[in-house]
Amino acid sequence: MALTIAIIKETSDKEKRVAATPDTVKKLCALGCAVHIETESGSNSHFADSAYKEAGATIISTYEDTVKTADVVLCVQVSDGLDITPLKKGCLLVGLYNPYQSETFIKKCAKNNIIAVSMELVPRISRAQSMDVLSSQSNLAGYKAVLDATEHYNRAMPMMMTAAGSIAPAKVFIMGAGVAGLQAIATARRLGAIVSATDVRPAAKEQVQSLGANFIAVENDEFKEAENAGGYAKEMSKDYQKQQAELVEQTIAKQDIVITTALIPGRPAPKLITEAMVKSMKDGSVIVDMAVEAGGNVDLSKCGKVIQKHGVTIIGHENIASRLSTDASALYAKNLLNFLNLIIKGEVINIDWEDEIIKGVCLTNDGQIIHPNFTTKETQEEKEA
Numbered sequence: 001m002a003l004t005i006a007i008i009k010e011t012s013d014k015e016k017r018v019a020a021t022p023d024t025v026k027k028l029c030a031l032g033c034a035v036h037i038e039t040e041s042g043s044n045s046h047f048a049d050s051a052y053k054e055a056g057a058t059i060i061s062t063y064e065d066t067v068k069t070a071d072v073v074l075c076v077q078v079s080d081g082l083d084i085t086p087l088k089k090g091c092l093l094v095g096l097y098n099p100y101q102s103e104t105f106i107k108k109c110a111k112n113n114i115i116a117v118s119m120e121l122v123p124r125i126s127r128a129q130s131m132d133v134l135s136s137q138s139n140l141a142g143y144k145a146v147l148d149a150t151e152h153y154n155r156a157m158p159m160m161m162t163a164a165g166s167i168a169p170a171k172v173f174i175m176g177a178g179v180a181g182l183q184a185i186a187t188a189r190r191l192g193a194i195v196s197a198t199d200v201r202p203a204a205k206e207q208v209q210s211l212g213a214n215f216i217a218v219e220n221d222e223f224k225e226a227e228n229a230g231g232y233a234k235e236m237s238k239d240y241q242k243q244q245a246e247l248v249e250q251t252i253a254k255q256d257i258v259i260t261t262a263l264i265p266g267r268p269a270p271k272l273i274t275e276a277m278v279k280s281m282k283d284g285s286v287i288v289d290m291a292v293e294a295g296g297n298v299d300l301s302k303c304g305k306v307i308q309k310h311g312v313t314i315i316g317h318e319n320i321a322s323r324l325s326t327d328a329s330a331l332y333a334k335n336l337l338n339f340l341n342l343i344i345k346g347e348v349i350n351i352d353w354e355d356e357i358i359k360g361v362c363l364t365n366d367g368q369i370i371h372p373n374f375t376t377k378e379t380q381e382e383k384e385a
Contacts, residue, residue, distance in 0.1 A: 002034040003347055005340075006070035008063060009041040012077055014304075014318050016044035016325035017332055019074035019095065022055040024333040028340070029056035032347035038066040045329040067091075071349060074336055078116075080105050089113040092349070094336060096120055096133065099363060099374060100266040106374055109364045116363040119335065121371070123360040130338040131357065135179045136331035141320040142183030142261065145288045146172075146191070148320075149257045152306065152313040153286045158192020169194050173251060174213070175272055175297065176261035177204035180290060184259050185211045193257070198248065200236055216251055218243045241270075248272065253280040259288045260297035266373075268295035275299050275309075283311035292316035 005028055007020040018041050020028070025035050035057040039049055049059045060066040064086045067073050073087060075095040080102070087093065090113060097118040099106065109116040119133040129135070150157060153170065160167040172188040174181045177199035185208060188195045195213040199205075202224055208215045217223060222240045236244070252258055252273065258281075262270050269291035278287070278300055289301035300309050301316040308314070321328040339361075343351050351358055353365070363371045 002032060003072070003344065003349065004034045004036060004070045005072045005074065006036045006067045007038065007041055007057075007074050008066055009038045010044075010076050011081065012079070014322065015077050016322045017076045017329045018042040018045050018047060018325075019076050019329075019333060019336060020052075021045075021047055021330050021333045022051040023330070024337045025052055025055040025057045027337055031340075031344055033344070034058070036060050036066050036070065038063055042329070045325040047326075047329070072340070076332065078102070078105065078118075084109065084112055084114055087112070087114055090115065092117055092343075094119065094339070097363070099371075103374070106363050106369060110367055110369050113367050115365050117339075117361050118363050118371075119339070119361060121361045121363075121373075122335075122339075123356055125356065128357050128360075131335050131342075133332060133335045136335055137321040137328055138178065138180040138261075139183045140324045140328050140331070141290060142180035142259075143187045144320050144323055145180070145259050145261075145290050146184050146187040146257075148315055148317060148323075149259060149286045149288050150191070152315065153257055154284055155256070157188070170256040171196075171254060172257045172259070173197065173216075173255040174259050174261065175199075175248070176263075176290075177201070177208050178261060178263075181259070181261040182207055182211065184261065185213045188257075189213065196251065196255075198244075198251075200240075200244070216247060218247055245272075245274075249274075249277050249280065252277045255281065255285065257286045257288075259290065261290045262297050263291050263294055269297050271299060272297040273299065278312050278314070279310045281310075281312050285311070286313045286315065288315045288317075290320060293318055 028035050037052050037057045037059055039059050039061050053059055068086050070091055072092045078095040078097045092115045094117040099118045122128050122131045156167050157170045159169040170193045172193040172195045174184050174197040177197050185195050185197055189212050196216050197208045197213045198216045205215045260272055262272055287298055289296050289298040291297045292301050292303045301314050303316050304318045306315050343349055363374060369375050
């Protein structure tokens, strides 16, 4: 009997992406899988049911009928509101869990004997790069953040020379030079802005400079040790934060556009821009807070809102990658396809539980929470009992 993979329609009005495209469906069918797609799953990303059907999928009218026989269920956002009762025991539920804020739902997956696979947790190793959802989506989000800024910036980005006089280029400051920040730098540079950037990770300096931007940071001994083994920034000491804040404050006052991207996995986003810093900016300046859903890097930003404070526009769009839903879906779907290629062997699921990638992404199995980051004392006692 063929392995069945189900793709479900996203229910949040802020989620426009879909977990499979006609291209990835065709490849899944080539692996010998039967693909079931809930009707209109791809409509917000401009993938029609007819295109999925042509690729080999079966279109099904209801969520329950789509998932009830599935061995694997693919989605984008996994949330507490997702009904997992129709899923059969041992089914893999693959998506974005926001796992550090989803303890209740993870426990529910364990209780219902669902194998919960959180794609945010793909380890930062070379052979997992093609599955790295955070990178693929952050890349697009960094690009879109710059375009969102230009929408509200009432001047031109590049230098312009005209008979009536010249226009100075915009000054753009990117805070955080991870995947999103680097793409934001590249995009702002392509638009002709003068770009500077900051990050607490030493490796970021060379990357920022390679893109033609100026690197700004307090480069002391703590800075040299500010990156963990996973490639993420560590939380810095209060003393370092104070020194960095003073440098940033001086820099921000001279900028036209500031884009903040700083996130720490499992923690609220660090506060980088105070109200006093906002006040120091020129009238008509723009800030894009890409971390707004994690509490925000900007004291004044509002999740899902575009506001004006002290003459500065502060943009707090949610789910920025979803604002480019067609491309974001295509990349996300390929990330999922590459993950499935890891576990589908000869038309059956064959999971190597010792594989570093599997250990990284699987939250639950066989009725238990198995991921060390989410195994509490309570769940450990349950295992021992």
